[in-house]
Amino acid sequence: MKSVLAILTVVVALVGFWYAACVPMNIHEAAMQAQRAGEEVTPAEAPERRHMGRISLALKNTGLWSTVFSQERPQLPAPHQVAQEFWKTTWGMIERGRAFSKRSLILHGWITLSATLLGFAFGTALGIVLAVSIVHSRAMDMSVMPWIIASQTVPILAIAPMIVVVLAALSVDDIVAKGVISMYLSFFPVVVGMVKGLRSPDAMQMDQMKTWNATRTETLWKLRLPSSTPYLFASLKVGVAASLIGAVVAELSLSSNGGLGARLLAGSYYGQTVQIWSALFAAAALAAVLVWAIGVAQKVTLKRMGFAQ
Amino acid sequence: MMAWVFGSLLFWAAAWALNVRLSRLSAPWVRFFVPALFGMTVIIVWEGMVRGFGVNPVLLPAPSAIAATFVGEIPTLWGDLVQTFFKGALSGYVIGCTAGVLTAIAVDRSPFLQRGLLPVGNFVAALPIVGMAPILVMWFGFGWQSKAAVVVVMVFFPMLVNAVEGLRASETMQRDLMHTYAATPGQGLRKLRLPAAMPFIFNGLKICTTLALIGAIVAEFFGSPIKGMGFRISTEVGRLALDMVWAEIVVAAIVGSAFYGAVALAERVITFWHPSQRG
Numbered sequence: 001m002k003s004v005l006a007i008l009t010v011v012v013a014l015v016g017f018w019y020a021a022c023v024p025m026n027i028h029e030a031a032m033q034a035q036r037a038g039e040e041v042t043p044a045e046a047p048e049r050r051h052m053g054r055i056s057l058a059l060k061n062t063g064l065w066s067t068v069f070s071q072e073r074p075q076l077p078a079p080h081q082v083a084q085e086f087w088k089t090t091w092g093m094i095e096r097g098r099a100f101s102k103r104s105l106i107l108h109g110w111i112t113l114s115a116t117l118l119g120f121a122f123g124t125a126l127g128i129v130l131a132v133s134i135v136h137s138r139a140m141d142m143s144v145m146p147w148i149i150a151s152q153t154v155p156i157l158a159i160a161p162m163i164v165v166v167l168a169a170l171s172v173d174d175i176v177a178k179g180v181i182s183m184y185l186s187f188f189p190v191v192v193g194m195v196k197g198l199r200s201p202d203a204m205q206m207d208q209m210k211t212w213n214a215t216r217t218e219t220l221w222k223l224r225l226p227s228s229t230p231y232l233f234a235s236l237k238v239g240v241a242a243s244l245i246g247a248v249v250a251e252l253s254l255s256s257n258g259g260l261g262a263r264l265l266a267g268s269y270y271g272q273t274v275q276i277w278s279a280l281f282a283a284a285a286l287a288a289v290l291v292w293a294i295g296v297a298q299k300v301t302l303k304r305m306g307f308a309q
Numbered sequence: 310m311m312a313w314v315f316g317s318l319l320f321w322a323a324a325w326a327l328n329v330r331l332s333r334l335s336a337p338w339v340r341f342f343v344p345a346l347f348g349m350t351v352i353i354v355w356e357g358m359v360r361g362f363g364v365n366p367v368l369l370p371a372p373s374a375i376a377a378t379f380v381g382e383i384p385t386l387w388g389d390l391v392q393t394f395f396k397g398a399l400s401g402y403v404i405g406c407t408a409g410v411l412t413a414i415a416v417d418r419s420p421f422l423q424r425g426l427l428p429v430g431n432f433v434a435a436l437p438i439v440g441m442a443p444i445l446v447m448w449f450g451f452g453w454q455s456k457a458a459v460v461v462v463m464v465f466f467p468m469l470v471n472a473v474e475g476l477r478a479s480e481t482m483q484r485d486l487m488h489t490y491a492a493t494p495g496q497g498l499r500k501l502r503l504p505a506a507m508p509f510i511f512n513g514l515k516i517c518t519t520l521a522l523i524g525a526i527v528a529e530f531f532g533s534p535i536k537g538m539g540f541r542i543s544t545e546v547g548r549l550a551l552d553m554v555w556a557e558i559v560v561a562a563i564v565g566s567a568f569y570g571a572v573a574l575a576e577r578v579i580t581f582w583h584p585s586q587r588g
Contacts, residue, residue: 002424003428005425006422007424007425007429008425009421009422009425010422010426025448075447138333139332142328142340142343142344143328143343143346143347144344144347145344146344147344147347147348150562150566153519153562153566153568154562155519155523155561156523157439157526158522158538158542158557158558158561159554159558161530161543162542162546162551162554165549169368170368238435241435241436248437248439248440252527252530253530253546264440265443268443268531273444276443277444279440280437280441283436283437283440284436287435287437291435
């Protein structure tokens with residue numbers, strides 16, 4: 001309860017800071033509009049204002065402060081503008097029965113989500129297979145593991161455009177191209193976590209399996225895999241967030257089919273800041289839901305498997 | 310042409326057999342030789358497959374072609390590197406990480422704020438922050454400043470979370486000891502809690518090296534002057550000059566690893582006392 005209050009305080013402080021920041025960020029535009037409407041602005045001429053700092057202009061025109069929160073294309077939209085746009089493009093679209101129209105964030109969110117989940121599934125499978133072979137083969141461990149770690153210092157998102165183009169030339173489906181990038185980002189936490197998890201049974205437990213004359217496969221299925229489950233879920237949480245980032249960035253290069261990344265790009269082309277922010281929030285909400293869903297699965301699974309919580 | 314395919318496959322089999330044998334040894338050089346041989350195998354198989362099957366260079370250029378482009382285009386690559394890494398990524402990294410640590414120290418005296426900041430910071434660190442790039446490019450223009458701003462936003466929260474965790478890492482017993490020495494809060498911070506936080510701070514710094522490079526490169530997709538690694542990648546992809554793209558990726562890989570290595574080296578020097586560094 002106490003921490004809920006603390007979190008709320010931080011969130012309220014952030015929102016307050018955001019509202020406060022709207023004033024200097026949008027004041028130039030506000031002054032311009034007020035001048036056009038024939039209101040009094042200090043200083044009166046546009047060239048003079050252009051060279052003024054945002055804060056000093058804001059302090060000289062306190063009368064304009066009320067207009068900075070409702071501009072059409074603000075430099076920084078106010079939180080309620082973003083919330084309105086978000087609402088209009090999600091629930092508002094459902095109400096009008098156009099949940100999957102091109103202007104609906106639900107459609108774009110769904111496109112991103114499907115690519116994310118595909119890449120996440122591939123990445124998790126690849127990660128588990130790699131981890132199992134690394135744990136069972138010393139040669140794999142020594143030769144592949146250093147490269148897996150090194151692969152993460154490569155800014156892989158940078159090559160997203162190339163992967164997209166190459167896979168498109170091979171006439172692979174778009175969603176697969178996005179999924180490949182998501183996969184690359186999400187397999188790493190799974191490999192690292194699973195290697196740790198598969199090695200987590202202690203010597204006593206391994207000896208016990210030996211006294212039962214268990215084969216390596218039996219040890220894997222009955223001891224190693226079950227005891228790696230907590231590690232797996234911890235990695236999945238990191239992996240799914242990474243996978244979403246991969247999908248969004250892939251959509252920057254593959255924007256013709258929509259998706260949250262495509263909304264970001266379109267918004268940046270046309271200066272639609274409110275649209276950019278609401279797409280960002282949709283991505284954030286998606287990330288939160290995905291991580292939360294894995295958290296729930298984690299709780300249920302671990303409880304049924306009898307791990308102490 | 311099939312000779313290339315079979316030759317490379319043969320090399321692969323031989324190298325793998327050698328690696329399996331070597332991995333049973335415990336000599337120190339084996340630890341470097343085995344992964345190096347594996348890396349070489351990948352490159353040779355790649356070269357062999359591309360030549361053997363005559364893969365179109367628009368899809369996948371051979372490593373030799375990439376190396377030739379790399380050597381031939383060093384001035385361009387260097388210019389891009391300076392623009393993206395030294396101006397964009399590095400300055401953003403320094404500002405963002407410093408701000409993260411300073412914020413952590415600022416909220417250090419208030420457990421209330423810490424309890425609020427940790428979950429929020431953890432949440433934000435998991436978000437696709439890189440999506441902020443178009444907004445920040447709009448605010449700060451096409452120059453390196455907007456790339457630095459993206460990097461600042463990207464590294465701030467992971468750094469903050471790690472630093473806050475780190476400042477809580479010292480044990481009650483140790484803090485009590487500082488108390489019996491009549492240490493002021495400032496002294497306690499400088500002499501006990503900041504050093505104790507160093508492993509966590511370095512963890513954050515290492516995570517942020519990759520984020521910084523990613524942020525700077527992706528931000529260039531949204532607009533940049535006519536140089537920079539992200540700019541080069543997106544334009545050369547458009548021209549289907551994939552050897553140049555790969556050359557940029559090689560540069561990014563080298564710089565990314567070197568950056569990470571430098572931070573890891575600093576960690577070794579500064580947190581020499583930590584169990585993970587003594588092994």
